[in-house]
Amino acid sequence: MISPRSPPGSSSQSPRSPSAPPFLSVTVTDPVKLGNGVQAYISYRVITKTNLPEYQGPEKIVIRRYSDFVWLHDRLAEKYRGIFIPPLPEKSAVEKFRFSAEFIEMRRQALDIFINRIASHPQLKQSEDLRTFLQEDEETMERARSQETGIFKKKPADLIQIFKDVQSKVSDVVLGKEKPVEESNPEYEKLKHYIFELEDHLAEAQRQAYRLVKRHRELGQSLSDFGKAIKLLGACEGDSLGKVFADLGSKSELLSIKLQKEAHNLLMNFEEPLKDYVRAVQSIKATMVDRANAFRQQCELAETTKLKEINLDKLMLMRSEKAMEAEIEYKELKAESEEATRRFETIVKLMSEEMVRFQEQKTADLGLAFHEFAKGQAKLANEIADAWRSLVPKLDACSPSLCS
Amino acid sequence: MMGPETHLGFGSPPREKMESLVLSDVASDYRSAMSSSLSAVVDGCDPLLSLPSPLSTSAAASSSSSFVDPPSYADVVFSPLDSQNGAAPDRPSLRRDSSSPRSDRAAASEYAKITVSDPQKEQDAVNSLVPGGGTYVTYLITSRTRAGGAEFRVRRRFRDVVTLADRLAEAYRGYFIQPRPDKNVVESQVMQKHEFVEQRRSAIEKYLWRLSVHPVIGKSEELRAFLQAQGKLPLPTSTDVASRMLDGAVRLPKQLFGEGPAGYVTPQDAVQPAKGGRDLLRIFKELKQSVANDWGVAKPPVVEEDKEFLERKEKMQDLEQQLSMASQQAEVLVKAQQDIGETMGQLGLAFIKLTKFETEEAIYNSQRVRATDAKCLATAAVKASRLYRELNAQTVKHLDTLHEYLGLMLAVQGAFSDRASALLTVQTLMSDLTSLHTRIDKLEAASSKIFGGDRSRMRKVEELKETIRVTEDAKCCALREYERIKESYLLWLC
Numbered sequence: 003m004i005s006p007r008s009p010p011g012s013s014s015q016s017p018r019s020p021s022a023p024p025f026l027s028v029t030v031t032d033p034v035k036l037g038n039g040v041q042a043y044i045s046y047r048v049i050t051k052t053n054l055p056e057y058q059g060p061e062k063i064v065i066r067r068y069s070d071f072v073w074l075h076d077r078l079a080e081k082y083r084g085i086f087i088p089p090l091p092e093k094s095a096v097e098k099f100r101f102s103a104e105f106i107e108m109r110r111q112a113l114d115i116f117i118n119r120i121a122s123h124p125q126l127k128q129s130e131d132l133r134t135f136l137q138e139d140e141e142t143m144e145r146a147r148s149q150e151t152g153i154f155k156k157k158p159a160d161l162i163q164i165f166k167d168v169q170s171k172v173s174d175v176v177l178g179k180e181k182p183v184e185e186s187n188p189e190y191e192k193l194k195h196y197i198f199e200l201e202d203h204l205a206e207a208q209r210q211a212y213r214l215v216k217r218h219r220e221l222g223q224s225l226s227d228f229g230k231a232i233k234l235l236g237a238c239e240g241d242s243l244g245k246v247f248a249d250l251g252s253k254s255e256l257l258s259i260k261l262q263k264e265a266h267n268l269l270m271n272f273e274e275p276l277k278d279y280v281r282a283v284q285s286i287k288a289t290m291v292d293r294a295n296a297f298r299q300q301c302e303l304a305e306t307t308k309l310k311e312i313n314l315d316k317l318m319l320m321r322s323e324k325a326m327e328a329e330i331e332y333k334e335l336k337a338e339s340e341e342a343t344r345r346f347e348t349i350v351k352l353m354s355e356e357m358v359r360f361q362e363q364k365t366a367d368l369g370l371a372f373h374e375f376a377k378g379q380a381k382l383a384n385e386i387a388d389a390w391r392s393l394v395p396k397l398d399a400c401s402p403s404l405c406s
Numbered sequence: 407m408m409g410p411e412t413h414l415g416f417g418s419p420p421r422e423k424m425e426s427l428v429l430s431d432v433a434s435d436y437r438s439a440m441s442s443s444l445s446a447v448v449d450g451c452d453p454l455l456s457l458p459s460p461l462s463t464s465a466a467a468s469s470s471s472s473f474v475d476p477p478s479y480a481d482v483v484f485s486p487l488d489s490q491n492g493a494a495p496d497r498p499s500l501r502r503d504s505s506s507p508r509s510d511r512a513a514a515s516e517y518a519k520i521t522v523s524d525p526q527k528e529q530d531a532v533n534s535l536v537p538g539g540g541t542y543v544t545y546l547i548t549s550r551t552r553a554g555g556a557e558f559r560v561r562r563r564f565r566d567v568v569t570l571a572d573r574l575a576e577a578y579r580g581y582f583i584q585p586r587p588d589k590n591v592v593e594s595q596v597m598q599k600h601e602f603v604e605q606r607r608s609a610i611e612k613y614l615w616r617l618s619v620h621p622v623i624g625k626s627e628e629l630r631a632f633l634q635a636q637g638k639l640p641l642p643t644s645t646d647v648a649s650r651m652l653d654g655a656v657r658l659p660k661q662l663f664g665e666g667p668a669g670y671v672t673p674q675d676a677v678q679p680a681k682g683g684r685d686l687l688r689i690f691k692e693l694k695q696s697v698a699n700d701w702g703v704a705k706p707p708v709v710e711e712d713k714e715f716l717e718r719k720e721k722m723q724d725l726e727q728q729l730s731m732a733s734q735q736a737e738v739l740v741k742a743q744q745d746i747g748e749t750m751g752q753l754g755l756a757f758i759k760l761t762k763f764e765t766e767e768a769i770y771n772s773q774r775v776r777a778t779d780a781k782c783l784a785t786a787a788v789k790a791s792r793l794y795r796e797l798n799a800q801t802v803k804h805l806d807t808l809h810e811y812l813g814l815m816l817a818v819q820g821a822f823s824d825r826a827s828a829l830l831t832v833q834t835l836m837s838d839l840t841s842l843h844t845r846i847d848k849l850e851a852a853s854s855k856i857f858g859g860d861r862s863r864m865r866k867v868e869e870l871k872e873t874i875r876v877t878e879d880a881k882c883c884a885l886r887e888y889e890r891i892k893e894s895y896l897l898w899l900c
Contacts, residue, residue, distance in 0.1 A: 192767075192769075196767045199763060199767075200763070200764075203756070203759055203760040203763055204760070206756045206759070206760075207753070207756040207757055207760055209756075210749060210752050210753040210756045211753060213749045213752075213753075214746070214749045214750060214753055217742070217745050217746040217749045217750075218746065220742045220745065220746075221739075221742040221743060221745075221746050223742075224735065224738045224739045224741075224742040225739060225742075227735045227738065227739075228732070228735040228736060228738070228739045230735075231728070231731045231732040231734075231735040232732055232735075234728045234731065234732075235725075235728040235729060235731075235732045237728075238721065238724055238725045238728050357770075358770060358772075361770045361772040361773055361776075362770075362772045364772075364776060365772040365773070365775050365776040365779070368776055368779060368780070369775075369776070369779050372779050372780070372782070372783045375783065376783070376786065379790065
């Protein structure tokens with residue numbers, strides 16, 4: 003099943019034709035429960051269709067599970083700092099809910115959207131990890147996944163960086179420095195403020211949307227019970243009146259079914275997009291943390307480099323034999339500092355591009371969600387009106403003294 | 407720099423003028439989609455069914471105007487159903503109370519119109535012990551007879567309504583009499599005064615109207631006195647429970663030990679059910695009789711024979727059960743409808759806040775577009791919420807009939823139990839008579855053995871014979887009453 007958010011369908015031209023536009027389309031489908039007991043999990047079929055040369059052929063099918071998606075997400079987050087990595091659906095906290103049909107379907111839809119967003123992102127789609135994810139057999143995937151756990155996944159350079167971070171934090175506290183240095187860019191400040199507040203508003207809207215889904219279900223249930231009671235009541239009455247009551251009861255039960263359907267529709271096509279929006283905002287916040295870290299690193303390295311430079315000048319003036327060593331150290335540090343600056347600036351540039359993209363994508367996403375919402379509600383209202391309307395002539399025929 | 411592509415199945419827009427084209431694409435999609443789903447609603451303009459139109463027009467208006475100009479918040483403030491219905495739903499002008507299927511009976515009632523209005527607080531002449539007590543509310547009751555057309559206005563308080571109900575229950579045993587509105591002692595203290603008075607006012611109005619359309623009670627003297635007699639209500643008031651208990655406690659020893667005039671049931675008493683607290687002896691006797699009926703071997707001389715009646719009774723019980731279930735489910739349904747309306751409104755509010763926020767903070771044009779969309783949705787949601795509220799008000803009004811019928815079922819049960827207790831009185835009296843005769847026979851047998859007769863025993867026999875005579879009379883009256891109830895039941899069947 004192709005979700006409504008997948009990119010436009012495959013071109014009809016032969017994939018080998020040199021003038022065919024490049025495309026990469028992925029489908030996540032066919033959830034299957036595997037394993038027993040506590041270790042049970044859901045596996046999904048991931049179908050890739052592409053004409054890109056980096057891939058092993060026009061179509062490839064692999065089996066993946068949720069933790070594989072998590073692996074891909076984390077790798078991309080590490081390598082592409084500054085880009086808003088598409089969000090993943092949450093893990094389920096409640097055990098018994100994990101295998102409910104609704105939850106599985108929501109997760110499948112969200113994973114499908116996740117992978118397609120990556121596949122259509124200009125930078126992310128070129129990632130090697132993506133290719134691994136989409137093509138490698140299950141064994142290779144499992145090996146890759148198990149390598150990524152815990153502290154062992156960090157390269158030595160990363161470990162040193164972490165250590166340095168801790169060190170500087172401690173020294174800051176000891177030396178009584180104020181809070182760590184932050185950017186003083188007013189535009190960025192505004193953006194940060196916007197993102198934080200946006201999250202609150204969206205979370206509220208999503209909560210109400212979820213409650214609305216529940217209300218639809220409750221109304222459906224009560225209509226069904228009411229219908230049954232009316233039918234029984236009709237059985238007490240005489241013939242013609244009893245029949246009309248039975249009709250009323252049946253209509254009531256019919257509407258109950260329609261309400262349950264609409265509740266499901268609301269859940270998948272209105273509430274879920276809103277939740278997705280919230281997750282996206284959280285992903286932006288993660289990128290903001292990356293940016294803050296990069297900024298801090300850059301500042302610290304710049305400072306350290308300056309100190310080293312001063313020291314070097316001093317040593318050179320004194321014509322000390324340590325000067326050689328110090329010069330090498332200084333050059334290394336300077337390179338690192340430039341690297342950190344470059345990293346930071348990349349993030350800044352990427353972020354501004356990503357923001358534009360994000361805003362546009364969200365407008366389109368929400369537009370669709372609103373459209374589905376309005377359509378669903380209008381359809382439901384029509385169906386309800388039709389059902390009751392069809393009853394009125396029967397009721398009129400039954401008892402002429404009744405007027406509206 | 408070209409903006410990135412959107413990938414959402416709306417077609418790939420050309421590169422230049424990205425945003426405006428996305429808008430028009432999306433707009434055309436919306437419009438075509440909306441018009442297709444709404445075309446089904448365009449017809450169906452029966453005057454009866456003008457209800458669907460607000461739903462469809464509001465949905466259409468909100469989405470098609472979304473890209474022309476954002477609707478103002480004022481759009482949201484509107485009362486959806488008034489213009490359609492033509493009458494505000496809360497004034498129960500009873501001529502229009504056609505939700506009652508007995509509207510044809512209404513035409514035959516003696517009274518053309520009864521209204522209750524103008525509640526006023528008045529002070530009790532006697533200072534009661536309860537602080538803050540001593541005030542009560544009177545209502546102005548206006549009625550007009552169908553025959554003369556003369557209009558009567560009286561002031562009555564709720565206690566008078568209770569009196570009326572009690573007198574009617576006594577005088578018209580066996581009839582299905584509409585139950586009177588509750589006393590609501592606790593609620594009258596707790597509820598807001600105005601709301602409570604309003605509730606009571608409308609309940610009294612409905613009650614009086616229902617009484618007036620009853621074929622027998624509508625013509626009763628009691629009702630007429632209530633509606634037309636000026637000044638104090640000329641009906642004997644009911645004694646309260648406490649003084650009744652006191653009365654009964656005083657009489658019981660006399661009844662048990664003395665064979666005096668308080669020892670048996672007089673004819674006029676036989677016509678009434680045994681009053682709790684007062685006629686304790688009679689209650690005990692009737693209880694004994696009912697136990698004998700249930701567990702005894704011999705059948706009492708008079709039994710409920712009418713098979714059809716018994717069938718009907720069972721049907722009535724079944725009906726009552728189903729009514730009660732349906733009434734319960736109706737309540738649940740109304741609550742669910744209310745909830746969904748509320749949540750819809752809250753959803754709208756959440757989106758309005760979001761819209762406001764985005765509009766204030768907007769940097770990109772896509773944000774403004776999104777804010778506009780959200781506002782449309784919010785407006786529609788709030789409108790829908792109001793529609794739900796109106797719908798629910800209507801639903802409550804109509805489904806309330808179930809509750810009323812349930813109340814009537816109580817009256818039916820009352821009538822059935824009247825019949826049963828009248829029967830029980832007859833049975834008790836008859837077995838009383840049998841035992842009295844037996845005693846006389848024994849005494850006569852005993853005294854005949856004594857030479858010259860036994861003067862004390864003879865006196866006793868005389869007394870007993872007197873008792874028998876009175877009891878026979880009572881039995882005749884009770885039997886007559888029972889037959890009357892049976893007849894009135896037959897009358898009610900048609």
